[in-house]
Amino acid sequence: MMAVFQGEDGQVRCAWCAAHPEYIRYHDEEWGYPVIDDVHLFEKICLEGFQSGLSWWTILQKRENFRAAFAGFDIHKVAAFDDADVARLVQDAGIVRHRGKIAAAINNAARAIDLTAEYGSLAAYFWSFEPSAERQEREKGGEMFVATTETSVRLSKDLKKRGWKFVGPTTCYAFMQAMGMVNDHMPTCASHAKSERARAALIRPKPV
Incomplete structure (x- = not known):
């Protein structure tokens, strides 16, 4: 599997985003x-759940x-949705009607409220799971794509x-990648170094 590609602008990027300009x-x-x-x-995390079994496109x-x-x-607002809202959303062709x-x-919104009460923010909870770079490499076992x-x-x-x-676990890992908890840009991708700089400058939120 090709890991990177070079775009028309000369930038080297992760190969998975080559299919569509929106991906890029x-x-x-x-x-x-x-x-x-x-x-x-x-x-x-909601959109990663909706993506399960479908394409990110x-x-x-x-x-x-x-x-x-x-x-x-x-x-x-989402936690307050009721059966009428579910019926409305099931008929909404603009989203995934599952x-x-x-x-x-809707359930997860209520659970998110619980988490914010316990940790102070969703960010504090999720970032508490951030693996060190060494642990991340060990968990990937030398594989580029997991x-x-x-x-x-x-x-x-x-x-x-x-x-x-x-x-x-698959949805959670896609979420970890998307939110920058881990930097899974290919090392030669132009965004890899940008992501590393952003991650290095980030002040991690702490539980209250």
Whole structure:
């Protein structure tokens, strides 16, 4: 499997983003860069859950629709959704109309409120799982591409224990990559060094 490609602009990028210009924008501007904003974190973990079994292209195409449908991913607003909202969302062609995933997002909003009460923020909770660079390399076992790691399994188990849904180890690892908890840009990708600088400058949120 090709690890990187060179774009028309001369930039070397991770090969997975070569298929669509939207992928390139997402790769260059978001993927792998550290996030500590709770709204964005909740959005990312919800969208990774909706992506399960589908292509990320499908989710990117519908992301603005998801934001409109789920009240901008405000956890308090989403947690207040009722059966009428579920019925509305199941009929919304602008999103992924999977009843189980919709119900999971609403459930997870309530569980996110619980987490913020305990940790002070979602960011403080999620970043507490950040593996060291050495641990991350050990967990990947020398492989360039992995779907899960010991840390993603641990995060998944903890979230499920807390009542979260659609947060399996693969979904959790994709979330870890997307939110910049780990830097899985290829070493020769132009974004790898940018991600490392952003991660180095980040002040990690701490539990209250």
